[in-house]
Amino acid sequence: MTRTTRLGIAAGLGLLGLVSACTPGSNTSAPPPSTVSSVQTDASKLGDVTLVVWDQEVRGGQAEQMKQLNDAFQAKYPNIKLKRVSRSFDDLKTTLKLALTGNEPPDVVEANNGRSDMGAFVKANQLIPLDPYVAAYGWDKRYPASVRQYSSYTPDGKTFGQGNLYGLPQVGEVVGIFYSKKKLAAAGVQPPATWADFEASLAALKAKGEPPLVLGNLEKWPAIHVFGTAQGRTTSPDAIKQLAFGRKGASWKSDENLKAAQTLTDWVGKGYFNEGFNGQDYDPAWQSFAKGKGTYLIAGTWLQADLGKAMGSDVGFMLPPGTSADAKPIATGGTGLPFAITAKSKHPEAAAAYLNFITSPDAMSTLAKTGNLPVADTAAQQTTPGLQQDVFNAFGKIVTDDGLVPYLDYATPTMPDTIGAALQDLLAGKATPEQFADRLEKDYSAFASTNG
Amino acid sequence: MPSPRRTASPPGEPRRIAYLYLLPGFAVYAAFLLYPLLRSVQLSLYDWDGLTLGRWVGLANYREIISDVGLRAAFGHALVLMVFFAVVPVCVGLLLASVLNRAKVRGLAFFRTVVFLPQVVAMVVVAVAWRRIYGPDGSLNDLLRAIGLDSLARGWLGDYALALPAVGFVGTWFETGLVTVLLLAGMGRINGSLYEAARLDGAGPVREFLAVTLPSVRGEIAVASTLTVIAALRTFDLVYVTTSGGPGNSTSVPSYEVYHRAFELGRVGSAAAIGVTLTLVILAISLVINRIGDRETTR
Numbered sequence: 001m002t003r004t005t006r007l008g009i010a011a012g013l014g015l016l017g018l019v020s021a022c023t024p025g026s027n028t029s030a031p032p033p034s035t036v037s038s039v040q041t042d043a044s045k046l047g048d049v050t051l052v053v054w055d056q057e058v059r060g061g062q063a064e065q066m067k068q069l070n071d072a073f074q075a076k077y078p079n080i081k082l083k084r085v086s087r088s089f090d091d092l093k094t095t096l097k098l099a100l101t102g103n104e105p106p107d108v109v110e111a112n113n114g115r116s117d118m119g120a121f122v123k124a125n126q127l128i129p130l131d132p133y134v135a136a137y138g139w140d141k142r143y144p145a146s147v148r149q150y151s152s153y154t155p156d157g158k159t160f161g162q163g164n165l166y167g168l169p170q171v172g173e174v175v176g177i178f179y180s181k182k183k184l185a186a187a188g189v190q191p192p193a194t195w196a197d198f199e200a201s202l203a204a205l206k207a208k209g210e211p212p213l214v215l216g217n218l219e220k221w222p223a224i225h226v227f228g229t230a231q232g233r234t235t236s237p238d239a240i241k242q243l244a245f246g247r248k249g250a251s252w253k254s255d256e257n258l259k260a261a262q263t264l265t266d267w268v269g270k271g272y273f274n275e276g277f278n279g280q281d282y283d284p285a286w287q288s289f290a291k292g293k294g295t296y297l298i299a300g301t302w303l304q305a306d307l308g309k310a311m312g313s314d315v316g317f318m319l320p321p322g323t324s325a326d327a328k329p330i331a332t333g334g335t336g337l338p339f340a341i342t343a344k345s346k347h348p349e350a351a352a353a354y355l356n357f358i359t360s361p362d363a364m365s366t367l368a369k370t371g372n373l374p375v376a377d378t379a380a381q382q383t384t385p386g387l388q389q390d391v392f393n394a395f396g397k398i399v400t401d402d403g404l405v406p407y408l409d410y411a412t413p414t415m416p417d418t419i420g421a422a423l424q425d426l427l428a429g430k431a432t433p434e435q436f437a438d439r440l441e442k443d444y445s446a447f448a449s450t451n452g
Numbered sequence: 453m454p455s456p457r458r459t460a461s462p463p464g465e466p467r468r469i470a471y472l473y474l475l476p477g478f479a480v481y482a483a484f485l486l487y488p489l490l491r492s493v494q495l496s497l498y499d500w501d502g503l504t505l506g507r508w509v510g511l512a513n514y515r516e517i518i519s520d521v522g523l524r525a526a527f528g529h530a531l532v533l534m535v536f537f538a539v540v541p542v543c544v545g546l547l548l549a550s551v552l553n554r555a556k557v558r559g560l561a562f563f564r565t566v567v568f569l570p571q572v573v574a575m576v577v578v579a580v581a582w583r584r585i586y587g588p589d590g591s592l593n594d595l596l597r598a599i600g601l602d603s604l605a606r607g608w609l610g611d612y613a614l615a616l617p618a619v620g621f622v623g624t625w626f627e628t629g630l631v632t633v634l635l636l637a638g639m640g641r642i643n644g645s646l647y648e649a650a651r652l653d654g655a656g657p658v659r660e661f662l663a664v665t666l667p668s669v670r671g672e673i674a675v676a677s678t679l680t681v682i683a684a685l686r687t688f689d690l691v692y693v694t695t696s697g698g699p700g701n702s703t704s705v706p707s708y709e710v711y712h713r714a715f716e717l718g719r720v721g722s723a724a725a726i727g728v729t730l731t732l733v734i735l736a737i738s739l740v741i742n743r744i745g746d747r748e749t750t751r
Contacts, residue, residue: 218607421699
């Protein structure tokens with residue numbers, strides 16, 4: 001053995017020793033959950049503190065509302081200094097994990113609701129339960145249960161939709177149907193009041209020659225909203241919640257779910273969708289709808305501002321119609337990203353005061369004025385007639401009637417992938433409804449059975 | 453072969469001092485390359501979500517790579533991309549370079565620049581542009597419709613059979629320039645008398661290419677192949693931007709899986725195992741290429 005190789009081996013071993021000294025994750029000791037006996041709700045009495053806030057409110061109206069609310073907060077409580085870090089959604093998602101495991105994480109973070117984000121943070125004791133503050137600030141009255149479920153986890157992070165509250169959202173979203181009034185009128189079709197009407201109108205519109213439904217599914221997730229809309233007509237909301245929150249006790253292979261999948265297969269077969277939808281980008285798809293292609297766009301309220309601007313009075317929005325005109329509305333939807341308080345924050349009370357401020361009734365009207373869809377008191381907001389009013393009424397109605405069902409990809413950490421790919425296969429005719437359901441059932445049941 | 457003067461020290465400073473000179477460089481190399489590499493190897497032996505305490509699982513993550521159909525398929529896709537990123541560009545590059553070299557066209561520098569241009573643009577920008585070209589209303593379909601081939605128009609990136617070749621073709625377009633310029637440089641160095649000799653022996657252009665040009669640029673071909681093969685195997689940005697691995701999972705590649713698992717699924721251990729495996733595959737393939745290139749250039 002030459003000296004060089006010996007040296008190399010020694011260096012290698014030394015490095016290996018350095019590395020193997022610690023198991024990954026062993027330096028992230030779990031702080032005990034804080035127990036707060038009495039909450040100081042007057043933020044001006046909290047002394048001089050600095051709060052570091054990480055948010056993803058970087059676009060147009062979102063950025064505007066955040067700035068206005070932060071300025072108002074600073075003016076009202078000069079003793080609390082805000083240090084704001086804003087990143088785009090994707091950047092925030094990928095850096096948050098590292099930031100939380102560091103020694104000085106931000107005090108307030110905007111975390112994605114899903115299992116692989118908020119759920120993982122709860123499991124790792126990185127976020128504090130907000131329950132002591134819920135009572136002190138009356139947040140349970142501000143938010144109905146159908147909204148709170150999206151930020152609730154059991155303390156072990158295993159059960160989604162139940163347990164402690166870990167975050168407060170500012171905005172809401174619901175998937176419904178945007179429609180072109182001109183196109184409907186030209187075909188002599190009334191805006192559908194029932195699901196049967198809707199399907200009949202699809203046939204009538206297709207008979208005029210143009211595919212009525214606009215879909216851009218290159219990104220895989222857009223079809224989840226279309227499927228969720230069909231599923232809301234066939235499957236009971238409780239079963240959807242079981243499936244979407246990844247809890248035991250439901251099955252993808254039920255007749256109801258198969259029927260929903262069959263609906264989509266039929267729609268493709270009848271040529272209701274624009275051609276090449278699996279290779280079409282989401283953004284160009286809704287932009288083409290705004291320019292007059294197709295009649296219906298099944299999408300979320302997040303497109304309201306853009307579509308309203310592009311189409312003016314031509315565009316309307318409705319919740320997916322039920323089996324009868326007065327049926328309880330069911331629609332996929334949820335909240336924007338909730339704001340949460342980190343476990344290592346030294347000023348949880350100030351952080352809670354901040355959360356309270358940016359979700360107060362005043363904040364909700366600021367949100368509405370800046371073109372966002374506030375999650376609370378939605379129907380009470382001043383709106384401009386037309387699309388914004390349609391959207392606000394729809395969201396207000398679905399929250400009051402407790403008709404929101406969660407996004408199906410919340411179910412398991414791998415579900416966004418599984419369902420996205422499975423739906424592309426289903427829509428392309430590569431998989432039958434049975435094969436589609438089998439694939440989802442495999443993912444869902446594997447997770448639900450080990451998750452307890 | 454044992455050195456005859458093993459004990460006698462060579463002239464100049466003693467050997468040991470030399471290592472001292474290497475130390476600063478080695479320290480940087482170790483801190484930024486060796487340590488992360490070893491750390492990845494270590495992580496790959498754990499089941500770790502990036503947050504809570506990791507669990508030792510031994511080689512289970514590696515076993516998964518072999519047993520998981522989806523992951524095996526991802527490595528298969530990378531091999532298909534190798535054809536588009538390396539084999540096709542080298543063939544096209546050889547042709548282009550020998551034509552450019554033979555023709556002694558005026559404004560060679562101009563053509564060289566044009567051919568090389570894709571390399572200058574960031575891959576993300578390239579991907580965004582091609583995503584538009586391949587769209588159902590994109591320029592490729594417009595072109596097909598304009599020449600009456602309506603039946604061929606489709607959403608290219610949403611087509612199960614054609615998405616992977618479509619992504620691969622972007623790679624071909626991207627790498628051909630680099631390969632051509634490399635080969636042109638190699639051909640420029642060939643001694644003109646060799647061609648003269650070949651011509652005197654009655655060789656035509658094809659014969660000339662096979663007998664003189666091709667053997668002379670073997671070294672360059674090896675370099676070009678190594679670079680492009682590595683580019684093919686570690687493709688991430690192109691897939692991430694154009695298809696996210698779709699439709700279905702028909703364009704997923706190992707490096708996309710690494711990102712997906714580490715940042716989206718929270719399976720850091722599995723991601724590290726794929727990364728390590730990918731590193732080994734790249735290492736093995738480039739070793740083979742260099743072996744072939746080296747052996748044949750030593751004359």
